[in-house]
Amino acid sequence: MRTSLFYVSLATCALFSEAFSLLKREEGNQGKLSPADRQQDPIMNTPLPGFGGGKQDSSADAGNLIISDVIGKDRVINIFAGFTRDIDTISKRLDDDTQNTTVLAPLNSEIQKLPRKPWEDPKDYRSFGESAYDGSDGEDRAHRNLRRFVESHVIPSSPWKEGEKTKSLGGEELWWENKQGTRTVGPSTWSQYRHIANAAQIQPGNIEVSSIADKVSNGEVWVLKGVVNYA
Numbered sequence: 490m491r492t493s494l495f496y497v498s499l500a501t502c503a504l505f506s507e508a509f510s511l512l513k514r515e516e517g518n519q520g521k522l523s524p525a526d527r528q529q530d531p532i533m534n535t536p537l538p539g540f541g542g543g544k545q546d547s548s549a550d551a552g553n554l555i556i557s558d559v560i561g562k563d564r565v566i567n568i569f570a571g572f573t574r575d576i577d578t579i580s581k582r583l584d585d586d587t588q589n590t591t592v593l594a595p596l597n598s599e600i601q602k603l604p605r606k607p608w609e610d611p612k613d614y615r616s617f618g619e620s621a622y623d624g625s626d627g628e629d630r631a632h633r634n635l636r637r638f639v640e641s642h643v644i645p646s647s648p649w650k651e652g653e654k655t656k657s658l659g660g661e662e663l664w665w666e667n668k669q670g671t672r673t674v675g676p677s678t679w680s681q682y683r684h685i686a687n688a689a690q691i692q693p694g695n696i697e698v699s700s701i702a703d704k705v706s707n708g709e710v711w712v713l714k715g716v717v718n719y720a
């Protein structure tokens with residue numbers, strides 16, 4: 490009830506329109522299996538370059554493409570991609586070829602199964618009640634919360650090496666490690682990514698990295714089977 494009222498009040502807000510319409514569309518599809526759901530396994534869906542079967546190795550284009558060109562094209566993370574476009578500072582950053590970024594994009598399915606929406610905060614409901622996100626103050630609160638969620642998934646550097654502790658734009662210190670030993674697959678030029686293909690996990694939290702969706706001139710888009718810093 491709370492959620493549907495929230496949608497009604499915010500659906501008209503241009504700021505969120507894109508992300509909301511995506512979420513609503515995805516929710517509308519629940520119960521029947523959409524083509525996107527059927528392809529939900531991102532390891533099968535977006536193999537790493539050189540691993541065969543899916544996308545072609547785009548290294549010829551990598552010099553020209555930047556994250557903002559590619560992040561919206563991966564269906565399995567298009568909810569998060571919509572969020573990044575709603576946050577000005579982030580969309581500018583992903584559109585800037587002078588700043589490198591590692592985007593940690595949760596799968597649509599991970600965002601959909603959260604017990605509350607990324608722009609909701611239990612503290613707001615405690616302070617402001619059911620109408621916490623109504624009106625322009627409510628929209629501001631929702632936007633702040635969404636910004637925090639997105640910033641927690643943006644590492645302001647790339648490449649990001651195994652074990653390298655670094656702060657997300659949200660301020661959390663994160664690193665990644667390979668939990669299960671290395672399986673040798675792919676060409677040797679992708680040695681750094683063999684780990685990720687196997688069992689990379691973002692720490693803290695053991696958040697599994699399912700694939701690298703994109704590797705372009707100003708950074709990389711990683712696909713996560715989970716979300717960062719969501720208590």
Ligand SMILES: *[C@@H]1O[C@H](CO)[C@@H](O)[C@H](O)[C@H]1NC(C)=O
Nearest residue numbers: 589646647648705706707708
């Ligand atoms: C930015 O990313 C590119 C592509 O991976 C890399 O060649 C370059 O060294 C990176 N720059 C910095 C400052 O990390």
